[in-house]
Amino acid sequence: MSDILKKVMDQLEACIAPSYDDLEEALAVALQERNAFESMTRDMADWMQKCVVAHLKNDASGVKSVLDEFIAKHVKVVQAGEQSGSMH
Numbered sequence: 001m002s003d004i005l006k007k008v009m010d011q012l013e014a015c016i017a018p019s020y021d022d023l024e025e026a027l028a029v030a031l032q033e034r035n036a037f038e039s040m041t042r043d044m045a046d047w048m049q050k051c052v053v054a055h056l057k058n059d060a061s062g063v064k065s066v067l068d069e070f071i072a073k074h075v076k077v078v079q080a081g082e083q084s085g086s087m088h
Contacts, residue, residue, distance in 0.1 A: 002029045 001009075008026040011018045018026070047070050054062030 002026075002033075004029055 004022060004025045008018045008022055011022075047066065050066045051063055054066055
């Protein structure tokens with residue numbers, strides 16, 4: 001969560017009216033985050049659609065091909081010790 005969103009939420013929870021400028025900035029940030037989420041959701045739906053279509057055709061190599069393409073495009077394998085997780 002961005003600093004401005006946290007600031008506005010904290011003010012609202014404390015029953016303090018945020019300034020117009022803070023509300024405007026928080027709205028802009030929230031809309032950017034929403035748009036990014038919507039784009040990511042559409043992208044994931046496209047990948048799922050490809051997998052489901054291949055699955056419904058009983059096309060195991062097609063499902064594997066879609067998953068291979070997805071992994072190549074979106075998954076980064078990190079060696080132990082580089083970061084806390086192993087895939088990103």
